Amino acid sequence: MNLKKYTKIVLPIILILSFNISTVKASDECFEGVSRSIFKFNLAFDDYVLEPIAKGYSKLPSPIRTGTGNFTSNISTLLSIPNSLLQGNLKQVGHASGSFIVNTTVGILGFLNPAERLGLKPHKEDVGQTLGAYGVGPGCYFVLPILGPTTVRDSVGLIADTFVDPFAQITLRENELLGVSGNKLDYYSLKGANAVDFRSDNLTSFESLEKNSIDLYSSYKSVYLQDRENKIENSNNDNEDWGNLDN
């Protein structure tokens, strides 16, 4: 799809959302019953597929896991570059571009992370965050099969990511960029590796959350929404209402 078509489809959606979404709180549910059913399905998927793979993966030697994490993280930096630019954050454009170039070359296709030692620390940015930075509210909350928790804004962002991300352009859309080509399998393999790496890093946290929650669905929702708020603000939100709880 060319840029003109993309603009025709995505821009009106963003405009509609920017006028309507800001009145809906992220804690509002789009369709809670359906989301809870999908959440149950996702938990079963996690129990039978993702968690066993992540547990196996976590037993691999540390250099392999670190290398895989670095590799997937380096490729996702490609999505951060245009988004940092769209947010007008030129410092982050520099960090993300520098990190990608250094890690892809000196870091052997991104398996090593020498950029970090040079002080290059790119934030992960996506279209959902860019929309958030523009003031677009999250809209209501729902759960997607396999992909997990999201909001209206972030799900629109998820689709838009595949247009903005150079890696998705090369693989998912099979467009050749600077002589580099790929296919859909490359795209889904990378996303899969990313999911396994993330799940493996959080085995204990997920287990602890499951063990100690009396409503796991709401705990995941809260964690997701807090994480997105922090990522949009590029800081930890510290405006909790504790004010009138004086002993």
Place this chain on the structure above:
Amino acid sequence: MKKIIIFLISLNFFIFSPLKAYSTNPGDFVSELVNDAISKLSDVNLNKEQKYKFIEKIALENVDINALGLYTLGELRKSTEKTTILKYQKTFEKYFLKSLTSRLSDYSSSKFEVVNEDKKSSNYTIVSSKVIPSKGEPEIKIDWRIYTKNPEKPLIRDLIVEGLSLARTQKEEFASILNSNNNDINTLIEKLEEFLNN
């Protein structure tokens, strides 16, 4: 026999003796408290039960569990009868201690370091810290919301792990239960009791 009993009582007293007073400066308070907990949790001479008891005691003395319980109730705390609130707080305390000890049961040795403290008001200081796991896993950033209204006795009100507030997560979890049960606090208390009995 008498000697053995006295020995056991003394041993118990030694292990669970009144906790040492931690510093009143928020950063030092967090540092001393966590390092004390780390040393007890990694002590091979203590069994699980003894470690749990220590953690419970440390939490009862240094975490503002009552305020945390009220915070997690949200606006409902203002419209609920005092007796019901007291019943809720009692159950919440047990729930909090059970989930805390359960979280710490998988403890593996780590290094802890306070990196900054930010005085937000006369009542609150945020202490930033990092945990460096020994197995080469990525470090974890933890911010501690310290309640300092009584400067002689700082209390922990919240832990913000990698930007995620444990108190807020708990509050939103409870809000969901209350919303789907006509804001009936008794249903929430029942759910907490169910958790405690499992």
